[in-house]
Amino acid sequence: MTQISDLLPLLIPIIVLELILVITALIHIFRHKTYRFGNRVLWVVLVLCFQLIGPVVYFIFGRGDD
Amino acid sequence: MDILRAEHIRKNFGSQHVLTDLNFSVSKHSIFGLIGKNGSGKTTTMKMILGLIKPTSGSIYVCGEKVAYGDTPTNRHIGYLPDVPEFYGYMTAREYLKLCGEITGVRRSEIHKRTDELLCLVGLNGVNRKIHSYSRGMKQRLGIAQALLNEPELLICDEVTSALDPVGRKEILDLLSAAGKRATVIFSTHILSDVERICDQIGVLNNGQLELQGPLNEIKQDYRQEALQIETLTPDQAPVLAAHLKALPFISKAEVSGRTVNVQLNHYEENSLDIIRLLASESIPILKYERLEPTLENVFMDVIR
Amino acid sequence: MSGFTAFFKKEIVEYLRSYKALILLCVFIIFGMMSPLLAKMMPDILSHQAINGITLNIPKPTFYDSFGQFFKNLSQMGMAVLLLIFGGVLSQDLSKGTLIMLLAKGLSRHAVILAKFAAALILWTASYAFAVMIQWGYTLYLFDKLPVPHLFFSLFCLWLFGIFILTILLMSSTLVGGAYSGLFLTTAALGALIVCQFIPGTDRFSPLALASDNAGLMTGAANLHHAVTAVWITVILIVSALAVSLVVFKKKSI
Ligand SMILES: Nc1ncnc2c1ncn2[C@@H]1O[C@H](COP(=O)(O)OP(=O)(O)OP(=O)(O)O)[C@@H](O)[C@H]1O
Numbered sequence: 001m002t003q004i005s006d007l008l009p010l011l012i013p014i015i016v017l018e019l020i021l022v023i024t025a026l027i028h029i030f031r032h033k034t035y036r037f038g039n040r041v042l043w044v045v046l047v048l049c050f051q052l053i054g055p056v057v058y059f060i061f062g063r064g065d066d
Numbered sequence: 067m068d069i070l071r072a073e074h075i076r077k078n079f080g081s082q083h084v085l086t087d088l089n090f091s092v093s094k095h096s097i098f099g100l101i102g103k104n105g106s107g108k109t110t111t112m113k114m115i116l117g118l119i120k121p122t123s124g125s126i127y128v129c130g131e132k133v134a135y136g137d138t139p140t141n142r143h144i145g146y147l148p149d150v151p152e153f154y155g156y157m158t159a160r161e162y163l164k165l166c167g168e169i170t171g172v173r174r175s176e177i178h179k180r181t182d183e184l185l186c187l188v189g190l191n192g193v194n195r196k197i198h199s200y201s202r203g204m205k206q207r208l209g210i211a212q213a214l215l216n217e218p219e220l221l222i223c224d225e226v227t228s229a230l231d232p233v234g235r236k237e238i239l240d241l242l243s244a245a246g247k248r249a250t251v252i253f254s255t256h257i258l259s260d261v262e263r264i265c266d267q268i269g270v271l272n273n274g275q276l277e278l279q280g281p282l283n284e285i286k287q288d289y290r291q292e293a294l295q296i297e298t299l300t301p302d303q304a305p306v307l308a309a310h311l312k313a314l315p316f317i318s319k320a321e322v323s324g325r326t327v328n329v330q331l332n333h334y335e336e337n338s339l340d341i342i343r344l345l346a347s348e349s350i351p352i353l354k355y356e357r358l359e360p361t362l363e364n365v366f367m368d369v370i371r
Numbered sequence: 372m373s374g375f376t377a378f379f380k381k382e383i384v385e386y387l388r389s390y391k392a393l394i395l396l397c398v399f400i401i402f403g404m405m406s407p408l409l410a411k412m413m414p415d416i417l418s419h420q421a422i423n424g425i426t427l428n429i430p431k432p433t434f435y436d437s438f439g440q441f442f443k444n445l446s447q448m449g450m451a452v453l454l455l456i457f458g459g460v461l462s463q464d465l466s467k468g469t470l471i472m473l474l475a476k477g478l479s480r481h482a483v484i485l486a487k488f489a490a491a492l493i494l495w496t497a498s499y500a501f502a503v504m505i506q507w508g509y510t511l512y513l514f515d516k517l518p519v520p521h522l523f524f525s526l527f528c529l530w531l532f533g534i535f536i537l538t539i540l541l542m543s544s545t546l547v548g549g550a551y552s553g554l555f556l557t558t559a560a561l562g563a564l565i566v567c568q569f570i571p572g573t574d575r576f577s578p579l580a581l582a583s584d585n586a587g588l589m590t591g592a593a594n595l596h597h598a599v600t601a602v603w604i605t606v607i608l609i610v611s612a613l614a615v616s617l618v619v620f621k622k623k624s625i
């Protein structure tokens with residue numbers, strides 16, 4: 001039986017990538033005042049709660065013009 | 067030779083007849099001012115010249131070449147500035163001009179030089195921000211730079227001065243005026259003084275056709291209303307004067323407002339002395355005596371009435 | 372031609388600066404890493420959930436399960452992300468009016484469609500290739516290699532299905548206006564395909580087979596001939612959708 005701890009080195013890159021997405025999204029949210037819709041609180045909550053989907057949806061629908 | 071010719075253009079949007087029978091031609095090296103009410107079809111006409119929308123019927127020729135809807139070869143002669151220019155906000159002005167230059171086939175070695183020149187010309191040199199942070203006037207300036215990029219023979223500007231400050235307006239009008247030496251310029255505007263300042267030809271779009279077209283000074287001559295304004299010394303003298311004037315056979319109208327009498331008459335040249343004589347014989351002292359020059363505004367109001 | 376190159380470059384820059392390229396690459400690489408791990412950990416996950424000491428007898432996961440997991444993730448979540456990323460492929464440019472000045476500069480309308488297609492195709496292919504390579508490496512590391520018939524064909528099918536989605540998106544955005552209508556129309560079309568699958572006998576012709584039979588092809592559960600038919604039909608649909616986009620866009624008021 002495999003132990004989850006054995007697989008940890010393989011899990012780390014995934015976590016890193018997810019963090020990259022979340023952090024770029026958060027930086028973008030905090031550096032902009034206006035969004036296509038929604039407000040800052042909504043997007044921060046969405047990005048933090050839904051990994052993967054949160055940042056994707058933010059960048060596609062929430063990101064304002066630039 | 068005419069650089070632009072439109073023949074029997076009709077355009078319907080559904081059941082709305084925007085243009086019914088538009089005919090006009092613009093000769094080389096003229097500056098053509100297209101004026102008309104909101105919704106009279108100025109933007110629509112320009113877009114049809116560019117092949118962006120399809121005329122319901124009729125044909126347009128640019129430099130003798132027929133404009134094919136949906137196709138773009140005639141556009142290489144044209145520089146176009148839309149009424150509200152929309153850019154890619156994530157680019158800088160320099161990047162945008164480079165993109166445009168590559169599209170029109172400006173030589174690679176020249177794009178850089180040309181971009182610098184144009185940015186200087188429209189006063190955007192030194193602005194290295196992304197376009198999304200530009201003000202409306204800055205976008206308008208970038209739009210002009212973009213339109214001039216391929217050294218067009220025909221420059222079409224839609225409401226070019228609409229977002230500019232008074233200084234910027236003068237700069238841009240001078241720029242168009244200068245461009246008019248090399249290219250033909252067509253521009254639409256609601257600011258009639260701009261038209262008077264730089265245009266030599268005008269066209270008034272009304273009821274789906276060009277109701278008036280020709281050289282600006284000739285049109286003004288034709289529409290010269292024989293009008294006078296006489297200002298008397300005291301308000302009580304004005305009605306007296308008006309009553310005397312009305313008695314003269316060549317005066318069609320004499321209206322009093324305060325101390326001034328607004329007079330409309332026929333054949334000023336032959337009859338002006340009679341008026342002076344009247345003033346002298348009735349001993350009415352006057353402050354001001356002025357023959358009114360026709361303004362484009364009068365002409366415009368008259369046509370669209 | 373110069374118009375195509377310039378506009379293609381603009382498209383690539385746009386994908387990079389709008390973070391779309393980043394998202395697509397990250398998400399697909401994550402799928403490539405996650406699928407083998409999920410397959411490997413599945414017995415542990417399931418046994419933790421076993422109630423009251425009833426031990427479930429779960430077979431040891433294999434090479435097949437790793438790819439099964441990969442196809443499941445990519446054909447569902449992966450395609451959803453693809454739809455989102457490329458949902459505004461032409462609609463956004465059209466509804467904002469940013470194309471007007473470029474067309475007025477002499478950019479040909481065909482070049483617009485072809486450059487948009489090429490850029491999207493390259494981005495999708497690159498992300499997919501990364502996902503597959505990482506999936507391959509992780510799987511080799513975690514599982515014993517088994518002979519897998521038609522693995523490459525299966526992978527090719529999913530790639531082709533991605534292209535199918537891209538062309539349908541492009542076509543939809545030439546057909547309807549509005550910033551997101553292309554996305555809605557494509558989603559509706561996919562929905563219709565899913566509904567059609569319930570009509571017996573039609574599923575073998577549907578492009579959807581390219582995204583649903585992948586795992587089956589490896590184990591032999593799916594019919595290879597049917598899959599080949601579906602591939603040809605999809606290729607025809609892709610070419611027709613591109614042709615329709617070119618023709619419709621050429622005749623569009625802008
Ligand atoms: N895509 C369209 N669909 C339907 N009607 C349209 C469309 N474009 C323009 N129109 C109509 O055509 C008429 C002319 O529009 P156009 O934009 O050419 O006017 P304009 O002279 O440029 O006005 P403005 O001075 O306000 O810029 C308007 O009544 C407008 O409602």
Ligand SMILES: [Mg+2]
Pocket residue numbers: 108109110149224
């Ligand atoms: Mg207009």
